[in-house]
Amino acid sequence: MPIDLEDFHLAQLNVAHPRYPTDDPGMAEFMAALDHINALADASPGFVWRLVDDSGANATSLRHPLLEGSMVNLSVWQDRDSLRNYVYRSGHLDYLRRRNEWFRRSDGPFLVLWWVPAGHIPSLDEAVDRLLRLRRDGSTPSAFTFRDSFSYGGAPPVVSPATEGEPRPAWESTKPSARW
């Protein structure tokens, strides 16, 4: 049976360790820009969903026990291009280039991508599990990066977050051709 690509969305988790507490003057400019950055995301073509805390505006108060001290940014997009255009080809880039002012360098990967069935809202546990897989195994079809993206060709992605020994789906690796 042919796979309808519209049946799957791309989830992303990005974690960042802030240099200062969120109410510190050192973070003020970043915190003040958040509403603008998030509004840009919400209005971006292909945006599906993003995680927010009780404030309803952003996720800056959320932490995960396995990622102590890190802010988390979890969202779902229609496809790789829509996410990429927001991250690297919108006003978001102006803040991305200043990441060092607000966040410490991360040891190991800090951004992970994986496919979810359309309509599935990933939990933070599921997302952190994907990041830990990426850190443990490198890019695989169930946890990858922009650099080593996987698209699906022939088999649906495996969704369950913690299935060991899952069959490797017939993914097709799409390395960006721009590298060399």
Place this chain on the structure above:
Amino acid sequence: MDELDDVEAVGLLNEPLRRRLYEYVTSQGRDVSRQEAADAVGAQRTLVAFHLDKLVAAGLLTTTTRRLTGRAGPGAGRPAKLYRRSDAERQVSLPPRDYRMLATLLADVADEARLDDALQAAARAEGRAEAAGAHAERLDEVVQLLASRGYAPRVEADDARAVEGAIVRMGNCPFHALSESHPGLVCGMNLALLEGLFEGNRHWAPRIEPSPTGCCTVLRSIDNAD
């Protein structure tokens, strides 16, 4: 026609009319018709079509077909063949050099080590040094400076000669492949380079203003630079 290699493709530009056509089409930043190209270089349309199609075969230009009149159905005429710059990169170095691979490896390491600040400082200093003595303030001076650095600048202004309210968009990113593989690092560097180049300039300020295609920066005249 078989795929041309880089040397053959670049060699095609040795023909003067073909080179003028290539420069005209690539500087427009949009689809160009045969008639427009013919008018721009002052040559016959059939000859121009021949050369344009040679450039397409070499992968230097690419085509789309579209009806220019907006009409459809009988009487609307044949759709026009339109030309624009191809996304493919051609590179010739004799003797062979591979700076791309070197740059990619260095960018990998710099990204991993988060050397953004050091890279931006170096780029700003480089821009400053380049700018020493050259004061690009008039629109034509600015366009020439950016063109010489490979940005393929395109002016958007109500009055073609007025600085006020003008925006200069970059039709080309000189660091394209690296800006795709390392956007945060490379676009930040690119902005810093331009900031150095236009430091202390009374009329112009570079800004990050990315769009899905093209370069991540624009140059705005100070009075409308937010």
